[in-house]
Amino acid sequence: MDIFKLFYNHDLRLDDLASPNGNSSGKSDGDRLAKFMAPDPTYSKFYITGTRLEDEKFGLNTLAKADEVIKQLNNAFRDLIFFIEEGTFNSLSEALRAIETGQAMIINDKDISPNFSALSIDEESDVGREKNEIREILQSKAYVLYKEKAHHGYDLHLFSEENIYSALFETFKPLIDDQFRFFSINSKKMRTERHFYFETWKLDKPPHGAEEVLPETVL
Numbered sequence: 001m002d003i004f005k006l007f008y009n010h011d012l013r014l015d016d017l018a019s020p021n022g023n024s025s026g027k028s029d030g031d032r033l034a035k036f037m038a039p040d041p042t043y044s045k046f047y048i049t050g051t052r053l054e055d056e057k058f059g060l061n062t063l064a065k066a067d068e069v070i071k072q073l074n075n076a077f078r079d080l081i082f083f084i085e086e087g088t089f090n091s092l093s094e095a096l097r098a099i100e101t102g103q104a105m106i107i108n109d110k111d112i113s114p115n116f117s118a119l120s121i122d123e124e125s126d127v128g129r130e131k132n133e134i135r136e137i138l139q140s141k142a143y144v145l146y147k148e149k150a151h152h153g154y155d156l157h158l159f160s161e162e163n164i165y166s167a168l169f170e171t172f173k174p175l176i177d178d179q180f181r182f183f184s185i186n187s188k189k190m191r192t193e194r195h196f197y198f199e200t201w202k203l204d205k206p207p208h209g210a211e212e213v214l215p216e217t218v219l
Helices: 029-037 066-076 092-098 131-139 165-175
Strands: 002-013 042-052 081-084 087-089 104-108 143-150 153-160 180-186 210-213
Touching: 002 165, 042 066, 042 165, 066 092, 066 165, 081 092, 087 092, 131 143, 131 153, 165 180, 165 210
Parallel strands: 002 180
Antiparallel strands: 002 042, 042 153, 081 087, 081 104, 104 143, 143 153, 180 210
């Protein structure tokens, strides 16, 4: 059985992505006041993962419907281009095959030139995202998608300025069947590793914050 999980986290401050060493020297009190009074931009992030339950395999790619999940996500970004450091693709599946875990792609409708080396993850220390770089990309209305390392392959980590939860919900919902169970999970309420892998110990009564999406579920 496939356990498919969509973690979401909304209304995160874009300023949280700014470098903690950012230098504000040279800005006047008026500049600081204008920044304080301006609307506070926010972003959303989504973590897309899955478990092949009977085999105890963890990672989106381990699912029997892994290719269908990628196809559905590709459809959610139709008419957009997938940029990686080595070039561009019109297909999400092709772009994913061309990058390693820890690398990022940019999803956009126009050509941009981000610093991909700054976006890559240092897997040895589990840090390395250049937050200023992500912030600038999100503010350009593009999306940032990471191929994240999982126990047995990879997961996907998606950042966007726009809250696209409803679009993702509708994108993945058609995949539901007896062998594909879809859980929508509020990341703010599921913060521990035990919660992350709740399907291994509490599948029938998931902890608060995880809700199963059924064919009749509506937003």
